[in-house]
Amino acid sequence: MNRxxxxxxxxxxxxxxxxxxxxxxxxxxxxxLRTPVSTGKSSKPTTKPIAVKRSNxxxxxxxxxxxxxxxxxxxIKKLAAKNNDRIEDEIEAVKGLVSIDDLDNADAETxxxxxxxxxxxxxxxxxxxKIQLDDPTKTISSKDLLQREPIEAxxxxxxxxxxxxxxNLGQDGGKERADIDALKAWLKTRGSSEIVVAVLDSGVDYTxxxxxxxxxxxxxxxPQYKDDELVVANDLHGFNxxxxxxxxxxxxGHGTHCSGIIGAEGDNDEGIAGINWNVKIMPLKFMGRGGxxxxxxxxxxxNYAIDRKRNGVNDRVIxxxxxxxxxxxxxxxxxxxxxxxxxxxxAAAGNATTNxxxxxxxxxxxxxxNVISVAATDKNDQLxxxxxxxxxxxxxxxxxxxxxxxWLNDDYREASGTSMxxxxxxxxxxxxxxxxxxxxxxxxxxxxxxxxxxxxxxNGKVENGGRINAAKALGN
Amino acid sequence: xxFNQSSATEKAKQDxxxxxxxxxxxxxxxxxxxxxxxxxxxGAPVGDEMAAQMMSSxxxxxxxxxxxxxxxxxxxxxxxxxxxxxxxxxxxx
Numbered sequence: 429m430n431r432x433x434x435x436x437x438x439x440x441x442x443x444x445x446x447x448x449x450x451x452x453x454x455x456x457x458x459x460x461l462r463t464p465v466s467t468g469k470s471s472k473p474t475t476k477p478i479a480v481k482r483s484n485x486x487x488x489x490x491x492x493x494x495x496x497x498x499x500x501x502x503x504i505k506k507l508a509a510k511n512n513d514r515i516e517d518e519i520e521a522v523k524g525l526v527s528i529d530d531l532d533n534a535d536a537e538t539x540x541x542x543x544x545x546x547x548x549x550x551x552x553x554x555x556x557x558k559i560q561l562d563d564p565t566k567t568i569s570s571k572d573l574l575q576r577e578p579i580e581a582x583x584x585x586x587x588x589x590x591x592x593x594x595x596n597l598g599q600d601g602g603k604e605r606a607d608i609d610a611l612k613a614w615l616k617t618r619g620s621s622e623i624v625v626a627v628l629d630s631g632v633d634y635t636x637x638x639x640x641x642x643x644x645x646x647x648x649x650x651p652q653y654k655d656d657e658l659v660v661a662n663d664l665h666g667f668n669x670x671x672x673x674x675x676x677x678x679x680x681g682h683g684t685h686c687s688g689i690i691g692a693e694g695d696n697d698e699g700i701a702g703i704n705w706n707v708k709i710m711p712l713k714f715m716g717r718g719g720x721x722x723x724x725x726x727x728x729x730x731n732y733a734i735d736r737k738r739n740g741v742n743d744r745v746i747x748x749x750x751x752x753x754x755x756x757x758x759x760x761x762x763x764x765x766x767x768x769x770x771x772x773x774x775a776a777a778g779n780a781t782t783n784x785x786x787x788x789x790x791x792x793x794x795x796x797x798n799v800i801s802v803a804a805t806d807k808n809d810q811l812x813x814x815x816x817x818x819x820x821x822x823x824x825x826x827x828x829x830x831x832x833x834x835w836l837n838d839d840y841r842e843a844s845g846t847s848m849x850x851x852x853x854x855x856x857x858x859x860x861x862x863x864x865x866x867x868x869x870x871x872x873x874x875x876x877x878x879x880x881x882x883x884x885x886x887n888g889k890v891e892n893g894g895r896i897n898a899a900k901a902l903g904n
Numbered sequence: 905x906x907f908n909q910s911s912a913t914e915k916a917k918q919d920x921x922x923x924x925x926x927x928x929x930x931x932x933x934x935x936x937x938x939x940x941x942x943x944x945x946x947g948a949p950v951g952d953e954m955a956a957q958m959m960s961s962x963x964x965x966x967x968x969x970x971x972x973x974x975x976x977x978x979x980x981x982x983x984x985x986x987x988x989x990x991x992x993x994x995x996x997x
Contacts, residue, residue, distance in 0.1 A: 557951025
């Protein structure tokens with residue numbers, strides 16, 4: 429190499445090295461700008477629940493706003509900042525839906541109206557009410573029933589004889605065969621651990637001896653739940669939207685009761701039998717110790733269920749044994765999004781003895797292709813004295829009075845309500861899916877609503893005039 | 905905190921005294937009856953609250969203060985004041 433060639437090659441090398449160094453630095457800058465927070469939060473595995481950082485002590489977002497599809501998140505954030513508001517959370521399952529926290533502590537109704545007035549950008553805006561303790565200083569303001577056929581499907585659970593809803597032989601003054609015909613259904617299937625049922629409720633005592641084997645645990649191949657705003661990690665046992673923790677332990681008992689109806693382990697010499705002897709129950713906690721919760725937290729929990737489905741979890745049904753008369757477009761949109769992911773949403777019709785056709789009860793009254801509204805019957809196949817009804821809006825009935833199921837502290841308890849009727853339908857849905865895993869949500873809903881025993885007392889009270897029959901649902 | 909009939913009534917009277925500026929000793933307990941409520945909001949929902957649809961046993965506590973009547977509802981978990989100035993309120997849990 430002569431002296432001239434050396435300097436030419438040396439010069440080229442210096443230029444290339446300098447360019448590579450500059451490009452590398454630019455890429456690092458880009459990465460740090462794109463993921464300023466989430467990289468740090470999500471890369472470190474954690475075994476403890478992480479509390480959400482909220483903007484203030486009260487914590488709850490002020491309003492839910494759904495922006496038009498043309499408005500991107502960046503623009504939404506700018507708009508919120510301009511109004512001295514803050515994006516509390518993005519509901520990823522519903523495009524354009526965000527929870528906004530008003531940093532001025534303005535009245536939620538007022539803030540919602542401000543956003544609703546932006547008709548070129550906003551589809552709707554609704555207040556998200558806080559539920560909190562009032563501080564008045566601040567504001568004045570069994571016969572031998574196990575002899576019924578078929579014997580081969582009878583579980584050995586010691587309290588099975590008390591479960592009239594599964595096998596009614598007229599015990600305790602009931603009417604023979606006023607049940608869901610579980611024994612006959614179990615000749616076909618007793619459930620499957622491949623089917624995941626989400627219980628959207630007060631949490632579940634996932635250590636209960638009759639539930640522990642049937643609890644969903646996030647598989648290793650399913651990533652931890654990440655929410656850009658809430659930052660929940662290590663969702664090993666499910667999700668807790670009420671306290672923004674990953675631990676969905678039940679402090680009330682209601683969610684544990686519903687779970688036992690759906691899937692207490694069967695034939696395990698312990699307690700009761702669930703409609704599914706085998707299933708996986710995913711607790712989605714949004715109600716606290718008192719048995720009530722916010723619409724926003726319900727939305728957040730459904731968003732979690734949708735996210736898990738998209739990440740490969742086979743959660744096909746959500747049980748919703750709760751409600752109120754308050755309509756929420758945001759909740760309706762989120763339940764619709766769940767339906768689009770193939771998730772059936774089964775809701776209690778309510779306990780006010782009222783006609784839902786005239787006085788709607790939500791979420792059961794959302795007119796969506798994945799929603800089933802359930803009324804409650806007693807052991808004589810009569811509509812219970814408390815159950816809501818509605819020939820246009822309540823679709824089916826199921827046993828919901830004096831239902832024995834799992835409770836806190838390894839206990840069992842009888843309870844009554846449409847809360848207890850909805851999980852009977854969810855349980856049957858899970859049985860159907862165990863037998864036909866590929867069934868679409870539309871076909872699943874159709875099958876359930878056709879699988880009833882017609883009851884005179886339900887004629888004109890519920891849409892199909894019948895009480896669910898699990899054996900019929902399985903073609904048995 | 906867990907309530908019983910007595911502690912729930914006491915708490916209700918304390919709450920009413922603060923709201924109405926009537927001395928607690930001048931608040932009369934008209935009646936306290938065991939009741940089965942339609943749901944876990946005790947049939948008195950607050951805002952957009954969603955409640956478990958399970959029949960729930962508790963107490964209906966009727967108080968009187970300054971010539972007016974007030975209704976509280978309670979179970980072991982919490983206490984609510986019904987329809988006070990048009991809205992329901994959670995007053996203790």
